[in-house]
Structures are given as C-alpha cells and as structure tokens.
Amino acid sequence: MSHPITTVFGAFGRIGVTEMDSSLTTHVHPHLHVILKLDGADTAFHVRNRRCPVTDDTAVLVNAWEPHSWTYRRADGPTRFLTLYLEPEWLSRVGVGSAESGPGAFFGASVIRRSTEVRTAVSELYRLTLATARDGTGLPSVDAISDVLITLVGELRRCAAGAVRDARDGPAFDYRIRRAMGMLYHYDGPLQVDAVAREVGLSRPRFFELFKHCTGMTPTRVSSAARMERAIALLTDSAMPLGDLSESLHFATPGNFTRFFRAQIGLSPHAFRRSSIPIETGLAETRQDSIT
Secondary structure, eight states, X not given: XXXXXXXXXXXXXXXXXXXXXXXXXXXXXXXXEEEEEEEEOOEEEEETTEEEXXXXXEEEEEOTTOOEEEOOOTTTXXXXXXXXXXXXXXXXXXXXXXXXXXXOOSSSOSEXXXXXXXXXXXXXXXXXXXXXXXXXXXXXXXXXXXXXXXXXXXXXHHHHHHSOOOSOSOSOOOHHHHHHHHHHHHOOSSOOHHHHHHHTTOOHHHHHHHHHHHHSSOHHHHHHHHHHHHHHHHHHHOOXXXXXXXXXXXXXXXXXXXXXXXXXXXXXXXXHHHHEEEOSSSHHHHHHTSXX
C-alpha cells in the first residue's frame, strides 16, 4: 500500500511526497501538475496516452485537465515521488506565466531532462517540504517554498520550450465546452450530463463528441476531479468523519468513497488526511475556484 510522507498545502496548491506502489486510474486535475522521482524504481506515467519516463534525469509535466495515469509494476518495486499540484491563478499572480484553467500548453512538452537548475530547485524544495512536515506548522517556510516553486516552474518551462514539442494544443476550445466544464466542476451533486448538454445548447451525442474533441476526455473526468478537490478540501480543512464526508460527496457508502479516492491519488482518505499540513489559512475557497 502506498505510503504518504507528507502533503503540504499553500496558496500555490499542494506538494506531496509519497512512496507509491498503487496504480492510478486515468484522471485529470484543474492544476498544473509536475511529477518527479526522488528515489526507488524508474517508472513511467502516461499523459494523453503518451509514455513519459520518470527517472532521476527527467520531469513529467502535465497541463491542467490533461488525462494521465500510472501503472505500478510489482516486479520493479515502489517509487518515491515529489508531486506538485500548482494553482493556475497563483502562477499567473506571481508572474511565472499565464496559466488558464482550461486545457492548453503551459508546459510545451510532457517530459523534459532535468537541468542543473531544476536539480538544485528540486533538492531544495524536497528539503523544505520535509522540514515543514517535521515542524508541524510550516509557517516559517511559506515564503521559502513559494520562492523555490517560482524558480523551479520557470526553469521547467524553459526546459520544455527547448524540448521536442508535443502535439498537445489540440483544436480550438469551444466556448460551450468551456462553459460546460465550469458547470460540471462547480455542480455539487450527482453528475447530470443531459442537463448540462441542454444548458449549453447541444444534444447529448453532440455534447459528448465535442467535449472529447476539445478536451481529450469525457465529462465524467471533470466531475470526478471536482469530487476529488471537494474531498481534499474537507479532509484537510475539517474533522468531518469519513462516513459523513462520503455522504456529503454523494457516495453510496464510505467504502465506495475510499476506492474512488485511492484510484485517483493512490492513498486512502485516512492516510491522506494524516499526512496533510495546511501552511496558510483560507485555502478551501481558493481551491474551489480553480475553473470559471
């Protein structure tokens, strides 16, 4: 079973350090996502069905809403990952670059070779993240972590610009699908695809066709991402029992919620909550405004 070392939250998003030995289903995030190997077995993620090696020398870069997955190979053994889930609005605010929440190429390549600057920043970020976990509050580390993230993301973008570019921009992003994504993400209830399709003026078949064409995923992926973000907010910002939490997220049983959560992130809700350290207050509202 995967073992969480720590998960640190801030206005920047979240940083996770995890020993992983559980596969991840195909899923999406409203964040910019960076996957880095720290120790253990070399492995690979699939980003938009492209195999992206995760080694000591690479970094895997996932744009907002890009489908990605990971298959654990028992024969290889576990991998310790440093994973970043970066809020697009924070990146824009600190001047790293425009990072709209819709699909797009903030990162121009899915996998890059780590430069010396990337290696230095990763080592410092790992050190600060573990120090925050040991401290238990992390308040002295907020500015330091933010500064390292700004440096790291800027260097990752520079490396991606010099790498072989992916064919990842896709077709023009239809305004009806952008509106539908916002509705799916913010709707607090069971998925109602037919109602969303009607609201944006499309038949159900045409809605699914256009959604897949523009985003490379199904509407269910967006709905699942929204449930995950609400679950993460409740796990980190409240002491709500898991039974009540699963009911509030419209799961039939706590077991169904646990299986869903583990498939998306590789950890049980209990393990995730135990390892989480919010280092700034008022984050729940920020996390729920990740797409408009």
